[in-house]
Amino acid sequence: MEKGISQAVIRRMPRYYRYLGELLDGGVERISSNELSARMRVTASQIRQDLNNFGGFGQQGYGYNVKYLYDEIGKILGINQQHNIIVIGAGNLGQALANYMKFEKRGFVIIGLFDVDPALEGVTIRGIQVRMMDELQAFVKAQRVDIAALTIPKERADETANELVKLGIHAIWNFAHLDLELPEYVVVENVHLSDSLMQLSYNIANQRKFKEQKDKK
């Protein structure tokens, strides 16, 4: 059933999950697609279409059961199980990730931090010891690692990512500023902060233009 669901739909699912979580926290038990639509600023038909990709969940005219929908989307997103993460690169960004406890609430647990800089050996971030890269192989053999976060300079990223894949890690959360060249079966999620800044800068440059166009209408 989940064959051929576009990444655009998948990209919206965490947002649904987040909003439903907030509704749950607020004690809301049931919500119509129209109310959810108003809150999320997405059309009600978009919501129905997105959820229909996974088989629906709503009854016509009766709305969605918030808890049920929340749990089901959690299952779809695979966050009903724990994911063990190692962070490769214990610089500022790697340390920021290790310090960010909220990932754990969703079952994403950082179990290791690795770096090549001997000055970082033995440093501990929120109880997680920084290990040297030559300890990586033994570590991965001893523990299940589901995801490797890459927070290293782009010059070393491709080589390191391919090493990780050889060690059996098939999911990379890539913060290095390049597109990794990896076998097709490896799942990669990119966070390109510079690209994001450039998109922001484009929108700043066009903000006035858009505003002027709007005022004309």
Place this chain on the structure above:
Amino acid sequence: MEKGISQAVIRRMPRYYRYLGELLDGGVERISSNELSARMRVTASQIRQDLNNFGGFGQQGYGYNVKYLYDEIGKILGINQQHNIIVIGAGNLGQALANYMKFEKRGFVIIGLFDVDPALEGVTIRGIQVRMMDELQAFVKAQRVDIAALTIPKERADETANELVKLGIHAIWNFAHLDLELPEYVVVENVHLSDSLMQLSYNIANQRKFKEQKDKK
């Protein structure tokens, strides 16, 4: 001419810019859309279509002048001018951003760091002093601030973002894990790390399924 260009197109432009920069660094002066396509794993027709949104830049059968195209895309993205950034929230993520020097190469310069935690007062990150939030107004009056990066907990994010807008900052780079409620003229670029992790986790769960489908073909 740039009216109505979709954010999907805009999202691809930084990637073109990045690849063209690498070609330039490698001494490549001219490239056909086919070569660029093979390198970027985007169809040649997609590249032509994307660039046609801005008026083209290529001559049929003659390819693109790399330096010219790089500069033009830079202008489109608005990175031919300096953007001054302040970071609100000098925790790990805020410090990571302040330490990340590569943004400066693109003209994104972090000129201030702010926090509410008195323990951080006077701390200096790469020469940038952490200031307390009550100094923000005077700072923004004294210096041009183009972008505010929000790296604070989501509980305070909406209120803080609205304060920033009142101070005249109309572009927010939002790392807080919620969708900000701001006037329509404010430009917001979200980096939702948890959403990104959930998308990764979905793709991990479906990785095997996709692989099986592929093997059947």
